[in-house]
Every structure is written in C-alpha cells, then in structure tokens.
Amino acid sequence: MLSLHISDETSLLKEVVLGTAQNNGPTPTAEEAYDPKSLEHILAGTYPVEEDMVREMDAFAAVFEKYHVKVYRPELIENYNQIFSRDIGFVIEDTFIKANILPDRERELDAIQYVIDRMNPAKVVRPPENVHIEGGDVMLWNDHIFIGTYKGSDYKNYITARTNMEGVQYIRDLFPNKIVKEFDLVKSKIEARDNALHLDCCFQPVGKNKGIIYKSGFREESDYMYLVNLFGMENLFHITRDEMYNMNSNIFSIAPDVVVSERNFTRLNTWLRSQGFTVEEIPYAEIAKQEGLLRCSTLPLLRMPQ
Numbered sequence: 001m002l003s004l005h006i007s008d009e010t011s012l013l014k015e016v017v018l019g020t021a022q023n024n025g026p027t028p029t030a031e032e033a034y035d036p037k038s039l040e041h042i043l044a045g046t047y048p049v050e051e052d053m054v055r056e057m058d059a060f061a062a063v064f065e066k067y068h069v070k071v072y073r074p075e076l077i078e079n080y081n082q083i084f085s086r087d088i089g090f091v092i093e094d095t096f097i098k099a100n101i102l103p104d105r106e107r108e109l110d111a112i113q114y115v116i117d118r119m120n121p122a123k124v125v126r127p128p129e130n131v132h133i134e135g136g137d138v139m140l141w142n143d144h145i146f147i148g149t150y151k152g153s154d155y156k157n158y159i160t161a162r163t164n165m166e167g168v169q170y171i172r173d174l175f176p177n178k179i180v181k182e183f184d185l186v187k188s189k190i191e192a193r194d195n196a197l198h199l200d201c202c203f204q205p206v207g208k209n210k211g212i213i214y215k216s217g218f219r220e221e222s223d224y225m226y227l228v229n230l231f232g233m234e235n236l237f238h239i240t241r242d243e244m245y246n247m248n249s250n251i252f253s254i255a256p257d258v259v260v261s262e263r264n265f266t267r268l269n270t271w272l273r274s275q276g277f278t279v280e281e282i283p284y285a286e287i288a289k290q291e292g293l294l295r296c297s298t299l300p301l302l303r304m305p306q
Contacts, residue, residue, distance in 0.1 A: 002118040005302050006091040008140050009205045010253040015070045017085045017112055017299035018061060021053035021287070025079035037192035037245070037291035048286035053083065059282040060260065060297065066280075067254050072301075074111035082108055084292045085299040086200075087162075089116075090135035092145065092175060096301075098126040099134045100167075115301075125174070133167030136198025136296055141205055144179045144230075145171055148199025151184045151219070162198060181226060184219040192291060193245045200295045203227060204249045208256050210235045210275060212268065214244040237271050246285075250293035254280075260294055 002015075027047045033039035041047040064071050074082045088108045089098050096119055098109060109116075116124060127133060137148035149163045168182045185202065188195040194216075196202040202217025211227065213236045218224040228236065239248045248268050251261040261269050263281035272279050284293055 001120060003302055004091050004094045004096060004119060005305060006140055006300055007093060007305060008142055010207060010256050011303035012255045013069050013300060013303050015302040017072045017115060019083040019085040019297045020073050021050060021057050021083050023076045023078055024050040024081055035197055035291040036188060036195055040192055041289045048289050052286040056284045056287050063260050063280045063282060072115050077107055077111055082111060083287060084296045086135040086296045089299060090138050091301055092140060094123055096124045100127055100132055101134060127170050131166045131170045132162060132164040134162040134198060136200050137163040139199055144181060145175060146199060147171060147182045148185045149182045150187050183223045186217055186219050193241050197291050200250050202244060202249055206253055206259055212237045212239060212249040214239045214249060217244060247288045247293035250295045252294040252298055
C-alpha cells in the first residue's frame with residue numbers, strides 16, 4: 001500500500017510522479033492549443049521539440065535521484081503530451097483526488113493507474129462532473145488550502161479557466177477542518193503575459209514562511225493582500241510581468257531549504273540563495289513554452305510531516 005501525505009508545498013519530498021516528454025507527438029495545430037503561450041510558439045514556429053524536452057526532464061529526474069526521491073513516471077501513450085502530471089490529480093493530506101481535466105486529457109490519468117492501484121481505494125476520490133479542479137490551482141499551506149479559480153460570468157468561454165467555484169466548494173466539503181481560501185485569477189485566451197493559467201503561475205510558497213508572487217495575477221487586490229498579510233510583505237519575492245510569463249513562480253521545493261529552479265531565473269535564484277536556500281538550477285526553458293514549468297510537471301505523493 002502506498003502511503004500518501006501532503007500538507008504543504010515544501011516539506012521533505014519522498015515520493016513523486018514526474019511527467020514524461022517521451023513519445024510527445026507532433027507539434028499541435030493552432031486549433032489544438034490549450035493555452036495562449038503554446039499558441040504563440042506554435043504560430044511562431046518555436047514550439048519545443050521532443051528531444052529538448054526529454055533532456056530537460058532528465059535533468060529534473062537527476063535532481064530527484066540526488067536527493068533520494070522515489071520517482072514514478074507515467075506509462076507511455078504514443079504521440080501524446082504527458083508532461084504536466086500536476087493537472088491530472090493531487091494529494092491533500094492522505095487523499096488522492098482525481099482531477100476533472102479537459103476531456104481530451106483523460107488518458108493521462110490512465111497512464112498513472114498503476115500508481116493509483118497501490119493506494120487505499122477508500123482514499124481515492126473523483127469529483128462529480130460539474131466540479132472542475134486541476135492540481136496547479138491547489139496549494140497546501142499548513143491549515144490552509146489555497147485554490148485558484150475564475151469567478152467571471154464567462155467562465156465557460158475560457159479554456160484557460162480550469163477550476164470553478166464548484167471545485168472550491170468540493171474541497172471545502174471534503175476538508176471541513178481546513179481554511180479553504182479561493183483566489184480569483186486573471187485569465188486571457190490570447191495574451192500569455194496576462195494569463196494566470198493556474199494559481200502556481202502567479203504564487204507559490206517556499207521554505208517555511210516565504211513566497212513568490214505576481215500581484216497582477218489576481219483579479220481582486222483583496223486576494224493579493226490576503227497573502228501579503230499571511231506571509232508578510234518582507235517575505236514575498238515580487239516577480240514582474242515578464243518573469244510571470246517565463247514561469248518564475250513555478251519552481252519546485254524538494255525540502256524546506258532546497259528548491260529546483262530554471263537556470264535563467266537569475267534574479268529569483270539570487271534572492272533564494274540570499275534567503276539561505278540551496279538552489280538546484282536546471283534547464284527548463286523549452287518546456288516553459290507550453291505555459292508550465294517545474295511544479296506543473298510533478299505530482300507529489302509523500303512529503304515527510306514537519
């Protein structure tokens with residue numbers, strides 16, 4: 001039986017699902033794009049190629065090996081993008097929640113069924129059909145569960161709106177003892193620099209009391225201020241619009257003092273080191289062209305409780 005435990009974003013990681021870029025398939029057409037950043041690179045002819053993305057994910061896997069993290073990889077689906085395992089499911093405490101993802105991506109869940117089969121069936125849940133929720137929008141922080149959503153009346157018109165208020169309520173009902181706080185995110189179908197696809201595109205905690213944040217990713221200033229008041233302005237690293245576009249808030253913590261970051265995030269990595277973090281820098285800029293980065297590529301299963 002697989003032990004599950006996730007209660008925050010930064011405790012010592014022991015087991016994780018890491019997506020794969022192998023057998024990734026051809027470059028999608030513009031009509032097949034799920035997000036504006038992928039669309040931008042498809043149209044420009046700069047969409048990433050499989051060889052480069054495999055190399056980047058191998059570098060990520062090597063860091064996990066260095067820190068003795070057990071890594072599960074999805075079973076390969078031919079000509080299919082399986083990089084972003086965060087979208088398809090997530091763990092809260094000892095419960096695995098299958099995400100109601102875009103129907104086209106349902107096969108990605110099947111590809112990790114061999115992992116799910118090792119879990120306690122009583123601790124594996126699937127929300128009802130009207131509930132939309134993806135792992136990139138769900139962030140655990142001790143007694144809090146942060147959830148990114150989109151409250152606009154045009155929700156159904158946005159393929160970039162991935163978690164609805166029914167999703168927020170579902171988590172509230174499932175974890176009544178937690179403080180579930182939703183954040184209304186800025187969405188765009190056409191401009192990646194103004195699209196917080198998930199909460200982890202504009203915010204992520206690091207360490208024990210710090211965070212990376214992009215103020216303009218929140219539709220309501222009160223949501224931004226909630227995090228400022230919770231973490232303290234002095235503990236938040238504010239990223240720019242271009243840094244948000246390049247996914248600076250989408251790094252990944254292996255331990256309270258160890259983070260994996262993209263090697264080109266010079267300003268962020270310098271700040272992290274000044275705060276006492278060990279920063280494992282890897283290349284991930286090609287994968288970033290699909291509006292996802294390090295956190296998006298992972299589905300943590302077990303972190304050691306602090």
